[in-house]
Amino acid sequence: MIFVITVLAACNQNKIQTGDIVFRSVINTELSEAINEVTQTAKKSNYTHIGVCEVLNNIVYVYHSDSDTGVVKETIEEFYTSEKNDYLVDLFRVKNISNLQIQQALQKAKTLVGQPYNFTYILEDEGYYCSEYIYEVFKNDSVFTLEPMTFKNPKTKTFHQGWIKHYNNLGIPIPEAKLGCNPNGMANNNRLEFMGAIK
Template sequence: MKSAILKKLKPFAHFILTTLLVNCSSSPLQIQTGDIVFRSVTNAELSEAINEVTQTAKKSNYTHIGVCEVLNNMVYVYHSDSDTGVVKETIEEFYTSEKNDYSVDLFRIKNIDNNQLQQALKKAKELVGKPYNFTYILEDEGYYCSEYIYEVFKNDSVFTLEPMTFKNPKTKTFHEGWVNHYNNLGIPIPEDKLGCNPNGMANSNRLQFIATIN
C-alpha cells in the first residue's frame, strides 16, 4: 500500500521540488549543475558505522554524497549507492525511498569555471554503471560514494584524500559495524589507507553551504 502511494506521489513531489529549486531564479535554493548534495545518516548498520568514525571538528552527519546536473528544468543526481553502484537519479529519488526520507544539504563549489564543471560531469556520466566498492580500498574495483565524487573532481583539487580510520573515536577500538563488514568480506580492516568520506568532504574549504533542500 505504501509503495503504491509513493509511486503516485513521486511525479507530483518532483514537480513541486523542481519548481521551487530550479524555476525560481531569485531563490537562494536554486540548484545548479555541479552542485554537491550530502545526505544524512540513516539507521542502517553500515551507515551508522560510517558516521560514527568520520565525525570532524565541524560536526555533521553525512553518510552519502552526489553531484547534481540540471537538464530541461529537471534536477538529476549522479552518485554511487551500495544497492545499485553508480547511477543517475532524479533528486527526488535521491532523498526519498520506501524506507527512508533523508535530509539533504546543498553545497556549491567555489572557484570553478563552467568548462571544469562540464568535464567533471562528463567523467560522472562515463562512470555510470560501475559497481560499488565495498572494500573502501581505492585500488579495488568500483567506487564507494565519496570515492566516486573525489574521482569526478580529482583534476580540480576540490577534495583531498586522508588516512582512513574505522575506529570509534571514543573507545579507540574498531567499530563493531566495521568489524562485521570486513569479517564478512574476509579481509583485514584497511586502517590508515588513503580514502575519503562525506563528513570530511563537507568540510572542504572549496565548498559553500547553500541550504537544506527538503
C-alpha cells in the same frame, strides 16, 4: 503538511546548479551508522552519502554511487525518497571552478555510470564508494584531498562493531590508515559553500 514540504523542496531545488554537490543525512542501516560514527568532524555534520547534480530542462539529476545499485543517475526526488528511510539533503557549491571544469567533471561522472559499488573502501579495488566517486569526478580540479581513513570509534579508540562485521564478511583486514575520503570530511572542505537544505 505534505503539500507544504513538497512546495518547499521544489523551491529549494530551483537553487540547484549543474556541478552542485548534495549530501544526504544518516540513514537507518548498520553500514551508515558505522560510517557516521567514525567520520564525525569538528563542524556539525552527519552525512553518510554524497552525489553531484546536473540540471537538464529544469529537471535535477544526481549522479552517485549507491551500495544497492553502484554508480547511477537519478532524479533528485529519487535521491532523497525511500520507502524505508526519511532523508535530509543539504546543497553545497564548489567555489573557484570554471564552467568548463564543471562540464568536464560531469562528463567524468557520466562515463562511470554502471560501475559497481566498492564495498572494501580501498581505492585500488574495483568500483567506487560514494565519496570516492565524487573525489574521482573532481580529481582533475583538485577539489578534494585524500586522508588516512579510520574505522575506529573516536571515543573508545576501538574498531566500530559495524566495521568489524563488514570486513569479517568480506574476509579481509580492516584497511585502517589507508588513503580515502568520506562525506563528512568532504562537506567540511574549504572549496565548498553551503547553499542550504533541499529537504
